[in-house]
Amino acid sequence: MSEMAQTAEEATVRRPDLSNARLRKRYAAERRFRLYGLLAVLAAVGMLAVLLGSIVLNGYSAFLQTHIALDVHMDETVIMAEGDTPEAMADANYRALVFKAIERRFPSVRDMGEQRELHRLVSGGAPRAIKDMVLDNPALVGTTQTVWVKADDEIDMLHKGYVDRTLPENRRLVNDRTLGWYDSLREADLIELQFNTTFFTGTDSREPEQAGILGAAVGSFLTLFVTLLLSFPVAVLAAIYLEEFAPKNRLTDLIEVNINNLAAVPSIVFGLLGLAVIINFFGFPRSSPLVGGIVLALMTLPTIIISARSALKAVPPSVREAALGIGASRIQTVTHHVLPLALPGVLTGTIIGMAQALGETAPLLMVGMVAFVVAVPSGFTDASTVLPVQIFLWSDSPERAFVEKTSAAIMVLLAFLITMNAVAVFLRKRFERRW
Structure with a gap:
């Protein structure tokens, strides 16, 4: 009997030691995980700093x-x-x-x-x-x-x-x-x-000291204007229909799957579509902001639709129920109550989609916006190029002076992208509501 009591007493003494050991291992594993995460963030920031530093060092002299x-x-x-x-x-x-x-x-x-x-x-x-x-x-x-x-x-x-x-x-x-x-x-x-x-x-110019970005900047503005004009209303209306009015059946499920798949399609595929259909079939002018805007609108549509649906879905059901309860129709509920509350998220997704379109090169190469254009475009059908394509053209030039021009143009493009993303963050912080 005494031996059994002694064994039980020893087991009781060992149990806290085992628990403490497991706790120490768990805390050590947590510290290692946090350290790995911190190292990953520092590595990413370091690589970004190296990239931006090399661009600035190569490009500041172009100014x-x-x-x-x-x-x-x-x-x-x-x-x-x-x-x-x-x-x-x-x-x-x-x-x-x-x-x-x-x-x-x-x-x-x-x-x-x-x-x-x-x-x-x-x-x-x-x-x-x-x-x-x-x-x-x-x-x-x-x-x-x-x-x-x-x-x-x-x-x-x-x-x-x-x-x-x-x-x-x-x-x-x-x-x-x-x-x-x-x-x-x-x-x-x-x-x-x-x-x-x-x-x-x-x-653009064959002589590096005479080359500038005004033509490409105007071409980018005209192209993005066409993209926004075509993609924003279509994407928002599609998101409202799918989220608020569409019945849940196989057809809508198929549409949703295809929208998600289109968001992952390589951008050059949209360029091939624009070349085959918009230019060759419909006869739109090649190398124009009109064609480039249509192609980028097709590419941007899935991004805006997905973000708009997420913003609509984030509006609490109680808002809809309250509006319907006081006699509003479904369309009044959406336009007067749901959409205004979801608008900050919709605008944020739209700006992010426009920023993505601003940095695209491959689809615009396919529709001929890689042409050497020395005049500033004055309309949507004039021959033009855009900033990413201008960077591509200069990077392929043999003159040493175009190296700094390429880096400087990248700095300008990054400034536009950072500004657009900052506007998106501002809109989200300024108008979002916490439920």
């Missing part, structure tokens, strides 16, 4: 452009060679004025080959800047003006420090002769960095 000061003589015999009317002055040989100005800066350069190389110090758009000055103020004719003109992209890269001067001449972007001319300009304080307004006011 600055190297300019060279030239003493340009507005030679009357050149500018008014065909007459003194604005049309005749616009057709004058302003390139000759720029070339003479830079030749006067380096009078020792006499060889024709070296002179052609000297002319390449300045951008091909420099004569256009001189022409604009003369047309804006014809009184400048016959005078000598100090004009800051854009440098060529190779000189721009050299001035920004992207050219390694220690490399042999045959491996450098610029040769020794050009380096000497650049050093001479720098010693005379005739070369400097200025804010690159052309990046925001110019359109």
Whole structure:
């Protein structure tokens, strides 16, 4: 009997020890799980920081452009060679004025080959800047003006420090002769960095120093306007019908399954649909915001429908019951009570869908918005491109200067996306109601 009591006493002593050991293991496992989660978040934030850091480091210099000061003589015999009317002055040989100005800066350069190389110090758009000055103020004719003109992209890269001067001449972007001319300009304080307004006011160009994003930005705006105009009303009406009025049967179940599946379809499939049906069958103009907007609207519809249905479903049933109880019809209940309460969620889903459409490239490539467009589109049927496609085009260009232009355009696109998502968060926080 005493042995049995002793055994029971020992078991009683061991039981708390076993429980404490299990508790310690469980708490240790919880701490490890929290640590793994924290490490995962830190890893994701670190990778995002590396990505954004590399984009900013490569792209911030695109907001600055190297300019060279030239003493340009507005030679009357050149500018008014065909007459003194604005049309005749616009057709004058302003390139000759720029070339003479830079030749006067380096009078020792006499060889024709070296002179052609000297002319390449300045951008091909420099004569256009001189022409604009003369047309804006014809009184400048016959005078000598100090004009800051854009440098060529190779000189721009050299001035920004992207050219390694220690490399042999045959491996450098610029040769020794050009380096000497650049050093001479720098010693005379005739070369400097200025804010690159052309990046925001110019359109696409073969010359990196003349390239800008205005045409692509306007094309993106027109395309998103068509997308919103087509997708928002259709998606909201479809969500209201499916959530509030549609009977629960196999047909509606099939529709819901297909809507969810369409949200996961690769975007390039919608581009193929637009190419085959909208362009080839219906004959809509290729490379236009109208076609791009229709394609993006088809792609965005499932996202807005799903988010709108979730917002409608979040409205408490008591709201519907109260409205029906005081005599409102079903359509009055939805339009006067349910939809206004669900509108913040609907708008949030719409903005997120628009942000997704803004960043799409593949479907727009299929409908021809990859074309080289130098004019700002003025209508929905004009040829245009969008910011993601512009980034794609610049990233495929061989010039080193387009690398910074690509990163800078990505920064602008990210700014638009962050702004749109911030607006979505603001709307959700501002108008949401807690039940």
